[in-house]
Amino acid sequence: MKKLHYLIVMLTFLGILRLNAQDITLFEQINGRYDFTFIGNTMNSAENNPTFSYITSSSSAAQLNMSPSDRIVRAYLYWAGSGDGDFQVNLNGNPLTADRTFSHARFFSPSTFTYFSAFKDITSYVQATGNGTYTLSDLDISAFEALHYSRKTNFAGWAILIVYENPSLTLNQLNIYDGLQGVPDALQINLTNLFVLNNTNAKAGFIAWEGDSQLPTETFSVNSIAISNAMNPINNVFNSTNSITGSNTLYNMDLDVYEIDNYVAIGDTSASITLSSSQDFIMINTVITKLNSQLPDATVVINNVATLCNSREVNINYTVYNTNSTEILPANTSISFYSAGQFLGRTFTQNAIAIGGSETGTFSLNIPISISNNFNLQAVVDDMGNGIGTVNELNENNNTFSIPVELTTSPDFNALEDLTSCNLGLTRGQFDFSSYESAVKTDPTQVVHFYETSTNAEADILALLNIANYEAISTPKEIFVRVENANCYAITSFSLLTRNCPPTVYNAVSANGDGSNDTFFIEGLRDVFVNFNLEIYNRWGKLVWTGNNSKADWDGTVPNAIGGEKAPEGTYYYVLNLNDPDYPNALVGYLYLAY
Structure with a gap:
């Protein structure tokens, strides 16, 4: 509020209250061979306090003139004004919509007065455009100017904060703070985690709105020491000046930069920046500091x-x-x-x-x-x-x-029962465990393979291909199963077993050497019942032949007969003792011998 010096005694009656704002906070920290500058301009054609007419337009321009060795790394546009906000503007004819917005409100009885600012990252545009004229247009506060004119707080303006890199610069730390915070509420920013190696060219700058050059009750302090420069008296820092161009007609806004070398000491690990005003109503939008603080950042x-x-x-x-x-x-x-x-x-x-x-x-x-x-x-x-x-x-x-x-854990799986088949000799067996591929799964997406050793299963090598007709040379034989999901696997197993199935007797013998039924053949006997004993009797009950696992099948010859005679054609009887605990009784039957 303008000229609060004559209203201070009446503040209680006017009910001036701070309603809301966004306090100034750290927006970005940049470390390296960097420095900063500002360009911008007011939309006011004169200061609003002593002027008895509307003075705010919707367009103004400013010049950017960077050195060829300066490389622009950040360009942040801020614009502000009286009222609820205009967040769509044009820069050099290019429409822009705010990335972030800020608001501030004060109650001056009987009305609430609102103020706004907006932010847009225009780094790529400024990098491409470079030096020249920048014109901000279509910043419209006309709907609120009459209300604010009644308090002489009608204003609008814009600024671009530019951070640039130059190899000739020292290693600096730049801290950018922004928001929209009103002063006379004193604003203090505490810088921490510093290690000031060299205080040469240390500086601080700010973008402020709505200050009046006629109210000398404002200070800018570093480490509690009020400072000034040629354009900014020690008690009047918000005085419509632009430190970059030397202008003192930046009506109702300030783009000020202060050298603070003498207020920051080598070795300092912290610093404080304070902006204050006891009369003038000021809004701080952006504060930036540059210190030669050399520290790593892990x-x-x-x-x-x-x-x-x-x-x-x-x-x-x-x-x-x-x-x-x-x-x-x-x-x-x-x-x-x-x-x-x-x-x-x-x-x-x-x-x-x-x-x-x-x-x-x-x-x-x-x-x-x-x-x-x-x-x-x-x-x-x-x-x-x-x-x-x-x-x-x-x-x-x-x-x-x-x-x-x-953490990847083994998939669940169903337990598999052992498989048993007939002993084909010396515990050899034939097996079909193809159904186990689906039986072991608890999830249809699982992948299953079978292996002869646990080592192969773990390494996922030499998987068995013929699981529908697998021959185990000897049993018991353990088969290993690898069950995989997307991330892990489990190993399970089952055993292949054989049992001695009942032998099958072929009781027709035509011992004529034609290759068909030339001997008395019993399927599933040899190398299965390894201790068997076979006896053959003629029809009168005389034992004519005995055999076992090491003796060839009977071809009709009667051992020890005179002249090694062949047994005559006819019916004979056999007694087969398997000598197996599963078959305690002898198998008895007949056979017919012919030539």
Whole structure:
């Protein structure tokens, strides 16, 4: 409010209240060989306080003139005015919509007076356009000018904050604060995590709106010391001036820059900036400081976490950065890992990391059983495992990175019963376990393979191909089953067994050497019932032949007969003792011998 000096005694009666605003807070910190400047202009053709007419237009222009060695890295447009806000404007004929908006309101009985500002990142546009004239247009506060004219707070204006890089500059830390905060509410900004190596060319600047040059009750202080320069008296800093151009006709706005070399000492680790006014109603939009503070700034990113199947060991790939910094990050900077506040392990950087550099490393952790299979893994750089670091950094609040981790566990599977088939001799057997491929699954998406050894199953090599007609050379034979899901696998097994099935007797013998039924053949006998004993009798009950597992089948010859005679054609009887506990009784039958 203008001329509050004659209204101070009446504040209680007028009910002047601060209704709302966005306090000035840190927007961005930039570290490197950087500096800043402003361009901008007011929309007011005169100061609003002593003028008895509307003085606010919707367009004005300013010149940008950067050195060829200056490389623009940031360009932030701020515009402001009286009223609820106009957040769509034009810059050099290009329509812009605000990225962020700010508001402030004061109650001056009987009305509430509102003010606004807006922000737009126009870095790419200014980089492409370069030096020349910048015209902001279509900034319209006409709907609110009559109300604000009644309090002489009708204004509008714009400014572009430009951050640029130049290799000749020292390593600096730039802090950009913004919002929309009213003064006479004193505004103080505390800078921390500094290490001022050189105070040469330290400076601070601000974008302020609605100040009046006739009210000398305003101060700008650094570390509690009020400072001034040729354009800004020590008690009248919001006086419609532009420190860059030397103009004192920037009506109802200020683009001021102060050299603060003498107010910041080498070795300082903190500093404070204070803006105050005891009479004039001022709104601070943006404050930027530049200090030659040389410190590293460690950050960490977990690139990947590799989990082992059915294991609580994880392998972490991470990168430590020193990108937004003004000093080398020393070697042996610690990186600690946590889950839900529980310390898991610690490693260290191997080398000094240059400004703008990085280092990638790997680290293995065994996750305690007390932590669930799904958890958040947190990496904290410059942390010794107790929340305490050893490196003084530019920013101590950006050292943490988190990533969700899921330990891979073996899939569930159904148990498989052992398979039994007939002994084909010497425990050899033929098996079909093709149905087990689906029987073992608990999820149809699982993949199943069979192996002859556990080593092959673990390594997933030499899977069995013929599982519908698999021949086991000897039994018992264990078959291993690998059941896989997308992330892990399980190994189970079943056994192939054989039993001695009842032999089949072929009781027709035509011992004529034609290759068909030339001997008395009993299928499933030899090498199955290895202790069998076979006796053949003629019709009168005389034993004519005996055999066992080591003796050839009977071809009708009667051993020890005179002249080695062949037994005559006819019916004979056999007695087969299998000598097997499953078959305690002899098998008895007849056979017919012919030639």
